[in-house]
Amino acid sequence: MLRFCYLLLLFSLLTSCDLKIFKDAESEIELEVQQKDKPLSSSIDPEKGKVVYFANCTSCHNYDPKKPGSIGPQIYGSSKELLTLKMNFGKYPENYQPKRSSKLMPLLPHLSQKITNLHAFLNAPAE
Ligand code: HEC
Structure with a gap:
């Protein structure tokens, strides 16, 4: 039983890490999109x-x-x-x-x- 608990703990730790990585990647993409939009909307060229x-x-x-x-x-x-x-x-x-x-x-x-x-x-x- 104890073993199972350890496994569960390990599993949840791993998945929460994964999620964090996903979130970071997502916000990076969002940032890129924002930067791309900026010069387009307000540029004098x-x-x-x-x-x-x-x-x-x-x-x-x-x-x-x-x-x-x-x-x-x-x-x-x-x-x-x-x-x-x-x-x-x-x-x-x-x-x-x-x-x-x-x-x-x-x-x-x-x-x-x-x-x-x-x-x-x-x-x-x-x-
Ligand atoms: C068919 C010829 C022609 C074209 C094409 C033309 N112009 Fe002109 N432009 C003139 C002439 C000739 C004058 C002098 C005033 C007059 O005869 O209307 C002039 C005068 C001007 C003046 C006033 C200058 C001053 O300080 O007295 C401006 C500003 C100007 N043009 C801008 C432009 C811009 C910008 C374009 C293009 C988008 C353009 N013109 C296209 C012929 C042209």
Whole structure:
């Protein structure tokens, strides 16, 4: 009988250890998932802005936004307000002196979701 009790004790000890290992592994996985989610939900990505810029702006603006392009002026350092007004409405912030007086740039309202990343690219510090 005593032997049986020892066995039972040993068995319960072993299983409780196992359980603990399982729990540790589980919480590690949870942590990984949380870390993966984090940058996705709140990221501002100048690299993505660069892709948007090269795909949509460089037919007129220079590949280097610090230089004037074929038709459009240099736009490095543009504020988010300027980008939003110019791309959505063809307007400029109040009291802003436009670099060109022409009105050639088309409206690009379909890109309004990308302005945060565009802004990050256009205001990124020099490499
Ligand atoms: C078809 C040519 C063309 C395209 C494409 C274009 N632009 Fe322009 N952009 C211009 C021209 C030309 C001007 C000068 C003002 C005008 O004529 O509208 C300008 C002016 C601007 C200005 C105002 C600059 C200032 O400080 O006075 C901003 C900001 C700007 N563009 C951003 C963009 C961004 C961002 C994109 C891409 C998402 C883009 N443009 C795509 C032609 C273009």
